[in-house]
Amino acid sequence: MTDLIRNPVFVLVRPQMGENIGAAARAMLNFSLTSLRLVDPRDGWPNPKAVAMASGAAAQVLDHAGVFPETARAVEDCDFVFATTARGRELTKPIYTPEAAMAEAHARIRAGQRVAVLFGPERTGLENDDIARANAIITVPVNREFFSLNLAQAVLLTAYEFSRGVHGAPAVDPGLAGADVASAIEVEKLGDHYEEKLDAAGFFFPEDKAPSMKRNLRNMWSRFGLTRADVQTLHGMLRQITRRRD
Template identity: 60%
Template sequence: MPTDTPQPHFVLVRPQMGENIGAAARAMWNFGLDRMQIVAPRDGWPNPNAVAMASGAGRLLDEAQLAEDLPEALADCTYVFATTARPRELTKPVFSPEGAMKKAAQLIAQGEKVAVLFGPERSGLENDDVARANAIITVPVNPEFASLNLAQCVLLVGYEWRRQTQTVAEETFELGKSEWATGQEIEALVRHYEERLTDAGYFFPPEKAPGMKTVFRNLWSRMTLTRADVQMLHGIMRQMVRWKEHGED
């Protein structure tokens, strides 16, 4: 059964190759989308090539709704987007994928049923298809090579849907098996280095030593260190001191 998550329906209009239908299903499931409709697929349905390409998203293909034509597929939809890279002589609002999915999220939250149309691989949607849509989605691609693969287009729109409906952190840190070092641990590390460098005569001449130590401490404050980092740096300094004490050059 499809998930209960409110979402737009992705409608593949007259898709040609089973492999592309399967790749589109995989792209949808990457972003938690599982409402697929297939309109008049060229090679019939079901298609074993689609299943092979879906790679873990076969459930979407099993649950996909098959329609003979576009009016049937859109019978219960209240707002429809059509994806196209070509200029159309039709008066309609034109959205970026981001803007379209923002509007889709608003409409779905209000209880409306939203569909996104994706055209055949070779030629895209026909004007008659686009005329049934309320708005157009256009990706800002290279105008000299504007054609997108079906799955690529599905992936782009699916990604923008995910961005509009999920909190996506712009940057995170993977700490692995360590934790951030505390101020006390970093202070001990700085003292360790200052003491050993003082012994080595690094802070010279004496009248400049306070300023050099301030700059040195400021260097450490700009670093983001984990406990594992601190332990490693302590170990490096201890080994360097042992190496020197053994008379190594």
Template identity: 65%
Template structure:
């Protein structure tokens, strides 16, 4: 089965430190296919190894070639990351949309690559011309340039989010379950009875509306079974304290 993960291609990177930091960023998000095109300071690069910080195997396994053409020769779809306006008509994706597209194509067995340009000036038009689409990060227009490793990190994050189906928010239940309706109803009844005894629902004419407000408050709270037990315990302890007094 074809590995659905995209290849990240560093085109003519200038600093070994950025290559190493990019490798670390890739492995953070489960990406292991690094390709390096004509690194300025040669290969292997000791500074890259130092900055990889545990991701050295990506550098050991990296494909190192002389040209962008060779780096993407086996790919069926190529994205080019660039922040500058170009004279080339191509689809322009956000990072999120690009990595969702990469996931879809990878699942079909296609090989996808993402091009990242050199630190000083980014990708040249000749590199972008080989790509099928552009990825543009919505950065501050007055300061749009991203560090190479930062851009790799951003794209890696979006890949991981698309690949794992990560939700915007989720609640991890720590050794408990959500309270069901019957358990919440028992809590409501407990509080109504005790508050009734304490004379809370006064005047009597307003008691139904006050009870309805209290019930609505409980129903809005996403309580776990542990939460329900805590609230029961609070009320029982308050009653004991009152009786002792």
């Protein structure tokens, strides 16, 4: 299965500045996307300013970019095409957020389809003739008073949403910068240590409330999501406190 099938094809329609093409290539490679096509780039192709902006590794995206004279030719082998635009709503098409669009892209790619995403020129965006060749529209829910995204921003946002579906990164990483999470037995022994010392200090009073107090303490330890380093620190703190008291 080729990269064109595994990943969406990003199509820059009539891009104007080589620097923006290079920046778009960098944004794509940030998220492991390499299938780039250009439609009638204003300053011709290849473009040394694009290569300079691509900064090293991302130049490989430019090296393999396809160049086409018109939008229809650039997407003629694609099964489903998205057009990124804040306009064109007079054309009757489904309108997706980037997140929903890339979820749809994943589903279609898994089914063996080739998916493309069109991005318009910097100053004007996609024309209706371009949008007419798309199956659906992607619109970013941005400030209605200032809705223009530059080309690289639009590419980066779309590539990021596609990447989320590939890597399945959690919204919150409980690993705390790679620290090992404490095991259940480590948390249990920490609870035993504190219960023993607190009991000796007369903390669990009155006696009839001691069971619920101990249960609440155990629940607190399990709720904290402690790391092994946390457990060691808490043991050490308690030892030092009780040693000085004794």
